[in-house]
Amino acid sequence: xxxxxxxxxxxxxxGAKAGLNSPFIGREENLxxxxxxxxxxxxxxxxxxxxxxxxxxxxxxxxxxxVEIATICGDTDVGYESDLVLATxxxxxxxxxxxxxxxxxxxxxxxxxxxxxxxxxxxxxxVRKVYVKQVPTVEGTYYILIKMLNDDKIRKRILVPISLxxxxxxxxxxxxxxxxxxxxxxxxxxxxxxxxxxxLVVGMYLFSFAYKAGDKMRxxxxxxxxxxxxxxxxxxxxxxxxxxxxxxxLYGWDAATMDPDAELVQQFLLFSSTTLWMWVxxxxxxxxxxxxxxxxxxGTVSYTFIIASLTVFAAGFILQGALDAxxxxxxxxxxxxxxxxxxxxxxxxxxxFGGLLNSSLRGSSEDGDKGAxxxxxxxxxx
Numbered sequence: 177x178x179x180x181x182x183x184x185x186x187x188x189x190x191g192a193k194a195g196l197n198s199p200f201i202g203r204e205e206n207l208x209x210x211x212x213x214x215x216x217x218x219x220x221x222x223x224x225x226x227x228x229x230x231x232x233x234x235x236x237x238x239x240x241x242x243v244e245i246a247t248i249c250g251d252t253d254v255g256y257e258s259d260l261v262l263a264t265x266x267x268x269x270x271x272x273x274x275x276x277x278x279x280x281x282x283x284x285x286x287x288x289x290x291x292x293x294x295x296x297x298x299x300x301x302x303v304r305k306v307y308v309k310q311v312p313t314v315e316g317t318y319y320i321l322i323k324m325l326n327d328d329k330i331r332k333r334i335l336v337p338i339s340l341x342x343x344x345x346x347x348x349x350x351x352x353x354x355x356x357x358x359x360x361x362x363x364x365x366x367x368x369x370x371x372x373x374x375x376l377v378v379g380m381y382l383f384s385f386a387y388k389a390g391d392k393m394r395x396x397x398x399x400x401x402x403x404x405x406x407x408x409x410x411x412x413x414x415x416x417x418x419x420x421x422x423x424x425x426l427y428g429w430d431a432a433t434m435d436p437d438a439e440l441v442q443q444f445l446l447f448s449s450t451t452l453w454m455w456v457x458x459x460x461x462x463x464x465x466x467x468x469x470x471x472x473x474x475g476t477v478s479y480t481f482i483i484a485s486l487t488v489f490a491a492g493f494i495l496q497g498a499l500d501a502x503x504x505x506x507x508x509x510x511x512x513x514x515x516x517x518x519x520x521x522x523x524x525x526x527x528x529f530g531g532l533l534n535s536s537l538r539g540s541s542e543d544g545d546k547g548a549x550x551x552x553x554x555x556x557x558x
Contacts, residue, residue, distance in 0.1 A: 179236065179301070180275035183229040183247040184282055184290050185222050186262065187254050187329065190247070193217050198249035199265045201272055206230055206247050221283045221306075228306040229281040244273045254329075263293055270298065277301045332386050339382035346375030355440060409472055413465025417458040424454025442508045449499050456492040460485050479537050486530035493523030 183206070190196045194213040200206045210226040217223075226247060233245040248265040250258030269275075277299045282290060283306050294300060324330045350372035356364045384390065403410060428451035432443040467481040497519035503509040504516065 177276040178242045178244065178274065180269070180273055180278045180298070181229050181233045181236070181243060181245040182266075182269075182278050182280050182294065183222075183226050183245070184262065184280070184294075185225075185247065185249040186258055186290060188249040188251050188258065188261075189213065189217070189220055189222050190249050192252050193220065198247060199269050200247040201244070201269060203230060203233060203245055206245055209247060225281060225283045225306045228304065232279065232281060232304065244275065246273065259289065259293055262290070263297075266294065266297060279304065281306065335382045335386040339379045339386060342375050342379030342382065346372045346379055349375065408469055410465040410469040413461050413468070417462040417465070420454050420458035420461060424451040424458065427451065427454060441506060442503075445499055445503050445506075445508065449496065449503075452492060452495055452499070456488055459488045463488075479533070483530050483534050483537075486526050486533070490523045490526035490530065493519050493526065495523075497523065 185198070188198075190198060190200075190209055190213055193216045194209070196209055196212060198209075200209045206226055207230060210223050210230070213220060213226075214223045229245055229247070233243055236243040246269045248262055248269060250262045252258075275298060278294065278301065280291065280294060280300055280303045282303070291300065291303065325335075350369065353364055353366075353369045353372070357369075400414075428447040431450040432438075432447040434446075435442075438446070463481045463485045467478065470476070470478045470481070497516050500509070500511050500516045500519065504511050504513075
């Protein structure tokens with residue numbers, strides 16, 4: 177009976193970090209893969225798992241057992257996509273090795289997802305979990321946490337839910353004291369406002385840290401500096417877009433505070449209705465700038481900016497219809513129902529038109545690529 181020592185990398189660190197193509201079959205391929213990944217990221221747990229699998233393979237070989245070792249890798253998009261890739265690679269390994277049973281070696285992190293997929297195709301005799309030893313000190317724990325937070329997948333998985341919870345908690349904790357302050361209620365607790373602001377600030381910080389907003393802002397500022405130095409045509413449109421966005425907030429605030437006796441929901445509707453189209457035109461102005469800059473720099477018409485503009489106008493009409501319908505429902509304003517229906521219908525029609533335009537342009541570009549490939553093949557044949 178032939179035994180397969182199988183190592184599984186579900187998130188494809190060997191491919192993403194080391195640029196290797198899996199599966200790896202045989203001791204030499206697996207050893208080279210472990211060494212290559214070790215040179216790229218010496219602290220990856222998959223390295224220890226693969227070395228443990230190689231060690232187990234050597235032990236079983238010394239005992240005279242018929243054994244082979246293989247490593248299969250999934251995809252960076254962990255979930256259905258990665259499991260589908262793992263299943264395909266496992267079938268490839270089965271065709272090459274023809275094992276009768278398998279010994280699964282893993283780091284124990286996602287066994288509940290990996291084990292059923294393997295056991296449904298081949299008999300699993302044993303599962304060996306590999307845990308990396310760490311220094312049991314405060315400094316070691318701090319170092320491990322910092323390394324975990326530097327990993328994009330782990331950072332987003334942990335920090336995003338926490339930051340969203342803090343933002344929602346801080347927002348709702350801030351509404352009540354601000355409402356009392358707005359109505360000149362003497363029972364306003366400034367301590368509650370301060371605590372709510374702390375939750376909001378911490379939540380915003382964690383959310384921005386999870387998505388590296390600071391790094392993206394620095395990159396954006398560098399690109400803006402290069403655009404200014406090169407005399408990009410996008411600059412005036414970007415300035416116009418920013419001004420429209422700021423004016424939208426100011427006009428919305430003015431409309432919401434015009435009637436001091438208005439309810440909070442009514443003020444929100446007035447602010448949203450006034451700000452909405454200023455933001456829509458701000459986005460449209462930015463897209464026009466991108467369109468003109470692309471056309472002048474490359475000499476080609478990019479329909480992506482047209483589709484983006486159609487999409488934002490479609491969203492504007494749909495949101496305006498929803499806001500008007502809400503105002504009618506709460507009896508704040510009296511609109512003709514036909515107007516509300518036409519606003520929403522216009523939004524959906526624009527969205528459908530944008531989708532059809534996008535699909536038709538994508539199809540024509542694919543046909544052009546195929547024609548170019550056929551032309552190149554004909555030239556090669558000649």
